[in-house]
Structures are given as C-alpha cells and as structure tokens.
Amino acid sequence: MNTKNLIIRNSLKKKRVPVVNYIIRNSLKLKASDADDVRRLHNAVDKFLSLIPFVLCKEDERISEIDWETNVIDVHLSLKLRILLGLLLREIKDLWRPALLISTLLHNNDSSIEVIEVELDKRRQVFREVEQEILKLGLEKVWEVKPLINGEQIMKILEIGRGGPVVSEWQWKLLQ
Known part of the structure; x- marks a missing residue:
C-alpha cells in the first residue's frame, strides 16, 4: 500500500487531509508549511523518477509516454522534457535538489546494502547529469519567472x- 497518498478524515473540521499532513501537524506539532513541503517532496520524487531515464538516455520518442495528468501543449517531443522539468521545478521550487537526490537514491534501487554501496558513485553521476540538464535548460529558478x-x-x-x-x-x- 502506498501510504503517502492515504487520506484521513479530520474529525474536527469534517474534511479529508493527507495522512502525511496529519502526522506532521498533529503528531509532530510542526508547521503546516513543513507538511506541505514533505507532500511536495513526495510528489516531486515520483515525477523525477519518471524523468530520469529520459534525461540519461536522451530518447525523445518515449517521453510522450509520460502522463502526469497535466495537459501539456502539443509541441515537438524534444521540448516536452524541458516543459515537464520546468513544470516540476515550478511545483517543487527550491526543494528540487533534495527531491532529485532522493530520486537518484531510489532510481533502479536494489535494496541490498552491498549493491547500494557499489552503486553510490553511479547514483552521484545520475544526480549530476540530471542537475546539469536542468542547469543547461536554464530551469534552476523557473518558479521565479513571471x-x-x-x-x-x-x-x-x-x-x-x-x-x-x-x-x-x-x-x-x-x-x-
């Protein structure tokens, strides 16, 4: 079961809230903005995981398979990666590097410790490649663009x- 998408009913306000928000706000007694940041990180990690293969292999043809339930305008496939990365960074804002780091740690993850230790350099390289692509496309502060x-x-x-x-x-x- 995917626990990050669980929603519980808040008995006081009679509305449904994500369980992550409930735990962070009510159990850990942190700020609402912290709960929102954690939720945004979870969502961004999933999206980065779907984009990493396309950044690494530069296959424009298969990128049309990505569907985040957003109506991406009809553009040449070579621009779709830029649009999807830009939309993701606008959504996650300055937390994009931590989200990318978590994504690279989860990318092609074989859960054994030995494999993770051996592949740590590969994961660092994946992080750098995706980060460089974002920087090359000029998207590092896209959320600030009016x-x-x-x-x-x-x-x-x-x-x-x-x-x-x-x-x-x-x-x-x-x-x-």
Missing part, C-alpha cells in the same frame, strides 16, 4: 468580460 501576460491582459486580448476556464487554459499554455 508569466508573459496576466489574466487581465488575456481577457483584453480575447475580448471577454470575465475570467474562467478559457482564461485558465491560456494561462496554462503561456506557463508551458
């Missing part, structure tokens, strides 16, 4: 009076 135009400007261009799904869709396309 969108080219905001929702109000989109509404003016589209000549509509109210925001809504159309504006959100265009904001998402601009972000990518």
Whole structure:
C-alpha cells in the first residue's frame, strides 16, 4: 500500500487531509508549511523518477509516454522534457535538489546494502547529469519567472468580460 497518498478524515473540521499532513501537524506539532513541503517532496520524487531515464538516455520518442495528468501543449517531443522539468521545478521550487537526490537514491534501487554501496558513485553521476540538464535548460529558478501576460491582459486580448476556464487554459499554455 502506498501510504503517502492515504487520506484521513479530520474529525474536527469534517474534511479529508493527507495522512502525511496529519502526522506532521498533529503528531509532530510542526508547521503546516513543513507538511506541505514533505507532500511536495513526495510528489516531486515520483515525477523525477519518471524523468530520469529520459534525461540519461536522451530518447525523445518515449517521453510522450509520460502522463502526469497535466495537459501539456502539443509541441515537438524534444521540448516536452524541458516543459515537464520546468513544470516540476515550478511545483517543487527550491526543494528540487533534495527531491532529485532522493530520486537518484531510489532510481533502479536494489535494496541490498552491498549493491547500494557499489552503486553510490553511479547514483552521484545520475544526480549530476540530471542537475546539469536542468542547469543547461536554464530551469534552476523557473518558479521565479513571471508569466508573459496576466489574466487581465488575456481577457483584453480575447475580448471577454470575465475570467474562467478559457482564461485558465491560456494561462496554462503561456506557463508551458
């Protein structure tokens, strides 16, 4: 069972919260932002694990198999890795290096200690290769980049009076 996705019902507020958040906030008595960071790290590790093979082997063809339930715009496959890495870094922000480190430790993990010790140098190299790809693509602080135009400007261009799904869709396309 994947425990990081368990959701429990908070009896006081009658809403469902991820179990990680509940433990960090109520049992460990830490801040809500710490719980959110841990949840973001978990999600980012999974996403990094799905991207690592594509960064290492530079196979653009198979990257179309990745589906994070995000509507990635229809672009050439060579750009999809950049878009997915950029979206991931915007989501995880300055915790991307710890998330990448955890991912490289879990990547192709054979749980025996001897194998892990032998492969530690290989894992360090995997970390460096993915980190260098992110740096080469200029994505290391992508979450700080402001969108080219905001929702109000989109509404003016589209000549509509109210925001809504159309504006959100265009904001998402601009972000990518």
